[in-house]
Amino acid sequence: MLHRHGPGYAYEALELHNMKATIANELDESTVPVTIPISVVTRMMFAASPAQVWQGLVFYEEIPERPPLHLRLLLPVPIGTEGRISKVGDEVNCLYEGGHLVKRVTRIEHEELYAFEVAEQALSVAGGMRLSGGRYALRELADGRTEVALETRYVSARWPRWFWKPLEGLVCHSFHRCLLSSMRRQIESQ
Helix, strand or coil, X not given: CCCCCCCCHHHHHHHHHHHHHHHHHHHHHHCCCCCCCEEEEEEEEECCCHHHHHHCCCCHHHXXXXXXXXXXXXXXXXXXXEECCCCCCXXXXXXXXXXXXXXEEEEEECCCEEEEEEEEEECCECCCEEEEEEEEEEEECXXXXXXXXXXXXXXXXXXXXXXXXXXXXXXHHHHHHHHHHHHHHHHHCC
């Protein structure tokens, strides 16, 4: 029982404070916050077969033209890539002004799906986003065209989420449209 008055009050208050601190530390050490990655998907139609689109898949770091100004202001500027990405387990080092990402191929279904994870991120993205992976999903349409769905998965610590999540989604869709449009121009010009 905690007594509010008397000589033992300070001692009991200190004991209670220490007990609360111990419990808080134990809980902090024993609990791991779990954050589910956010997924943003953008779709675009290509006037090409899945085989043609498959041959033209590239990462953002590989597009030949410089990204538009708004993306250069919001995202790190890509420089290029080093490495192989033709089979599951392959890794590519994606170079940016100010850092890099290492992407690892996790799944390949020829002319249908190309998936990767971000194995290492030494790069600041949009104020603290942690990229976790992405994928290209190709779907053949009846008229000979191909729908390409580009997905990016990330974790963000920005709060409040109701404010930041829509803004992050807009940036991701803009990034996707830039990448897919560049791919489409290259593929459809052949």
